Amino acid sequence: MIKETLEKIMEISGVKGVEAITKDGLVIEKLFYESETSDVLGAMVAKINREMEMSIGRSTNELPIFSTIYTDKHEVLFISKEKFIIVVLAEKNVNIGALIIQIKSIASALQPHI
Amino acid sequence: MRVDRDSVSLLVALAEDFYNNDSFIESINYCNMILSQFPDLKDAEVLLLKCFRKLNDESSFKPLLEKLLKAYPDDKAVLDAAGMLQKEAKAAEVKNPSPAEEPAEQKKSAPAAEAKRFEEPKTEVRQDIQSSAVLSANETENLLDSALEEINRINGVLGSIIIEESGLIIRSKVIENLDPEITAALFSTIFNVSEDSISKVNLGMIDRVFIEIGKVRIYLFKGNGYILGIFTEEIVKIGLILIKAKQLLKNIKQVLE
Numbered sequence: 001m002i003k004e005t006l007e008k009i010m011e012i013s014g015v016k017g018v019e020a021i022t023k024d025g026l027v028i029e030k031l032f033y034e035s036e037t038s039d040v041l042g043a044m045v046a047k048i049n050r051e052m053e054m055s056i057g058r059s060t061n062e063l064p065i066f067s068t069i070y071t072d073k074h075e076v077l078f079i080s081k082e083k084f085i086i087v088v089l090a091e092k093n094v095n096i097g098a099l100i101i102q103i104k105s106i107a108s109a110l111q112p113h114i
Numbered sequence: 115m116r117v118d119r120d121s122v123s124l125l126v127a128l129a130e131d132f133y134n135n136d137s138f139i140e141s142i143n144y145c146n147m148i149l150s151q152f153p154d155l156k157d158a159e160v161l162l163l164k165c166f167r168k169l170n171d172e173s174s175f176k177p178l179l180e181k182l183l184k185a186y187p188d189d190k191a192v193l194d195a196a197g198m199l200q201k202e203a204k205a206a207e208v209k210n211p212s213p214a215e216e217p218a219e220q221k222k223s224a225p226a227a228e229a230k231r232f233e234e235p236k237t238e239v240r241q242d243i244q245s246s247a248v249l250s251a252n253e254t255e256n257l258l259d260s261a262l263e264e265i266n267r268i269n270g271v272l273g274s275i276i277i278e279e280s281g282l283i284i285r286s287k288v289i290e291n292l293d294p295e296i297t298a299a300l301f302s303t304i305f306n307v308s309e310d311s312i313s314k315v316n317l318g319m320i321d322r323v324f325i326e327i328g329k330v331r332i333y334l335f336k337g338n339g340y341i342l343g344i345f346t347e348e349i350v351k352i353g354l355i356l357i358k359a360k361q362l363l364k365n366i367k368q369v370l371e
Binding site for chain 1: 300308314322323
């Protein structure tokens with residue numbers, strides 16, 4: 001169920017991978033073209049998210065934190081809900097607007113299942 | 115490309131950005147695109163005039179100047195552009211007295227005195243930065259303040275701040291109920307942790323970080339040793355923020371580096 005839902009994000013052109021992780025960085029489900037990146041990325045995103053929550057407040061299902069990190073090679077997007085985080089790694093040429101909408105909708109859809 | 119009434123001001127702003135960054139050809143292209151659909155849009159025409167002047171394209175400059183002087187004889191912007199030309203022409207005449215009396219005569223007939231009036235007081239920030247090698251503390255503060263104020267004028271922007279990467283405030287203009295010290299520490303922490311983590315995954319160097327929480331947005335842009343942070347409401351137009359932030363980073367770079 002979670003895998004099928006995450007696959008909808010993978011359908012967007014330019015997306016290199018998506019994963020759902022716990023707030024501690026443990027992988028719940030992942031779909032990555034290059035699997036070696038995914039574990040480290042998940043752990044790193046969990047760390048960034050923890051710092052953000054310490055600074056701006058804990059994310060909840062009603063008030064999630066959505067972040068986008070733009071680097072010179074990639075774009076890392078993640079949404080932090082109460083119990084999980086969805087992380088997406090995308091190329092620079094991705095349609096970022098469409099991707100953001102899809103991530104938000106997928107996160108809401110996954111909420112009751114995690 | 116089709117230009118509608120709502121986007122025309124944004125396009126003029128873009129053209130101005132190009133002009134300010136010395137990309138005169140790009141600016142001319144944008145002005146021409148705007149004028150193809152709104153032929154008498156003064157802002158675009160004045161900008162086009164300035165571009166022609168910068169490129170020393172007299173054949174395009176003169177007819178446009180005449181048209182503008184006819185349409186807006188007492189307009190500050192038009193006179194400003196015309197006055198600058200006269201100043202340059204005069205300087206050129208002094209250096210190199212031209213045999214052709216006719217153009218000089220024409221230029222003299224234009225309202226030179228009025229034009230001069232608009233030249234002097236409006237010293238542009240960019241010119242100040244370039245002309246003086248070392249800026250005093252007050253000058254730096256004023257330049258940074260005016261840069262931050264400009265971005266704060268965008269609808270929906272709650273405040274902006276320039277901080278050193280370690281979290282020390284360089285300059286801030288944030289709303290009253292936000293503590294600049296805490297804001298600076300928060301931005302610095304988020305940015306440093308993100309940078310550290312992303313480099314460990316070999317995903318490249320961070321350029322910017324956007325965070326959405328509830329109805330507040332935080333935009334962090336990386337400069338060379340400093341971070342520009344912008345707080346906004348949900349309604350803000352992100353594209354405009356991006357354009358302005360890039361422009362602002364260039365200005366900050368000139369001041370701080």
